[in-house]
Amino acid sequence: MSYVTVRGTPGTVRVVLWERDPAHPGGEVFIAGEAPVSAGLTEAVLIRIRDGRLDVVEGEEVGPAEDAPVSPVAESWTELDAGGYPVKVTGAAKADPVDHVAEIVPAKYLGDVRSWGLGTLQALAGADLTDLTKLDGVGDKTAEKWIGQAQAQLEAMSQA
Numbered sequence: 001m002s003y004v005t006v007r008g009t010p011g012t013v014r015v016v017l018w019e020r021d022p023a024h025p026g027g028e029v030f031i032a033g034e035a036p037v038s039a040g041l042t043e044a045v046l047i048r049i050r051d052g053r054l055d056v057v058e059g060e061e062v063g064p065a066e067d068a069p070v071s072p073v074a075e076s077w078t079e080l081d082a083g084g085y086p087v088k089v090t091g092a093a094k095a096d097p098v099d100h101v102a103e104i105v106p107a108k109y110l111g112d113v114r115s116w117g118l119g120t121l122q123a124l125a126g127a128d129l130t131d132l133t134k135l136d137g138v139g140d141k142t143a144e145k146w147i148g149q150a151q152a153q154l155e156a157m158s159q160a
Contacts, residue, residue, distance in 0.1 A: 006057060017029065
């Protein structure tokens with residue numbers, strides 16, 4: 001398999017793509033902002049390159065996916081439980097399921113948030129306020145709080 005280094009077009013601050021696919025280094029790619037990211041040449045990546053949401057970073061060679069770096073988050077969250085949520089593997093393959101979105105979003109909103117495709121930290125961190133404020137009783141302050149908490153958790157996980 002081949003990979004390419006891409007980034008969001010200049011001025012991009014939101015999530016451009018989050019995708020799980022074996023073609024990506026570590027089986028998953030999260031592209032947000034202008035930071036360069038190695039990604040597999042999947043249909044979703046190619047569509048975003050063609051429509052101008054992603055730029056190919058020049059000077060980067062395309063090579064086998066096995067050579068691409070794996071993010072610290074991908075290394076520590078390598079398995080999924082039966083519901084498709086990340087499972088942290090610790091020690092001798094001892095699994096400890098963690099649902100970070102459920103730690104942020106109250107249970108009464110969680111089903112709607114997940115059904116709208118915002119059931120991961122990456123998706124919630126890149127959510128638009130107008131998406132979340134469609135929920136009855138959720139205003140701009142609450143939506144900003146949830147997005148900020150998701151962004152902070154992602155940052156903390158990448159620093160670990």
